[in-house]
Each structure stands twice: as structure tokens, then as C-alpha cells.
Amino acid sequence: MQQEIPRDWWTFCEMDDFKPLSPYYPYAIPRDQTVEVVPLVELEPPQRSAGTPAFRKYKLVPILLAFRSPECRLPPVQVEAASTGPYRFKLVNGFHRFYASVAVGYSHLAVCERQSSPP
Numbered sequence: 001m002q003q004e005i006p007r008d009w010w011t012f013c014e015m016d017d018f019k020p021l022s023p024y025y026p027y028a029i030p031r032d033q034t035v036e037v038v039p040l041v042e043l044e045p046p047q048r049s050a051g052t053p054a055f056r057k058y059k060l061v062p063i064l065l066a067f068r069s070p071e072c073r074l075p076p077v078q079v080e081a082a083s084t085g086p087y088r089f090k091l092v093n094g095f096h097r098f099y100a101s102v103a104v105g106y107s108h109l110a111v112c113e114r115q116s117s118p119p
Contacts, residue, residue, distance in 0.1 A: 025066075028075055030076065044082055077098060077111050078094060079112070097109070
């Protein structure tokens with residue numbers, strides 16, 4: 001479940017002394033969706049395609065900075081039910097929030113199940 005965050009990004013965001021104050025980051029409550037807080041171990045760790053960089057600086061650095069902010073209110077990650085394996089959910093949207101949460105020591109993540117489109 002480990003991805004390597006570049007050290008200079010981590011240092012720039014002053015994460016060396018960060019200590020989570022709760023099991024998950026504060027999240028914004030989305031309109032018309034239910035949020036559930038689940039243990040990270042219930043989420044299948046997302047993978048990038050071969051040759052794709054693990055992280056995008058313009059996505060990861062703002063998340064790390066938000067974790068440090070008293071006004072942090074990031075969106076929950078979007079998931080769908082896992083079809084096989086030991087995991088309850090598969091990540092649909094939220095790769096950077098997932099791995100940033102792992103890196104800083106959060107044990108849980110706020111999730112919203114993706115709504116299926118009507119036929």
C-alpha cells in the first residue's frame with residue numbers, strides 16, 4: 001500500500017512533524033450523497049498503469065497543505081463495491097487523497113459510493 005512521495009514535496013509542505021488529530025481528514029459533505037468513514041484496509045490500494053508517474057505535484061501538494069490547515073475540508077473519495085478479493089471497496093476517484101492519507105498516518109477515509117447511472 002506504499003507509494004513514494006518525493007522528499008522535496010513532503011518537506012515543502014512541512015509534513016515531518018504532522019500528527020493527525022483524528023483517524024481521517026476533515027471532509028466536505030457533498031450534496032445528495034451519503035458519506036461513510038471506512039478503515040483504509042477496506043479499500044483496494046489503487047494502482048497506476050505502467051509508465052504513469054505515481055503522483056502529480058499539482059494534485060498531491062495541495063492535499064498535504066490542506067491536511068495542515070485548520071480549514072481543511074477535502075472531498076471524500078469516490079468508491080464502488082469491490083467485485084472480488086478481500087476489499088470492500090475499489091477506488092474510483094481519489095488516488096492522491098488515498099495515498100496522502102496513508103503517508104500521514106490516517107487510518108480511515110471518508111468515502112461516497114459512486115451512483116450508478118439510470119438505464
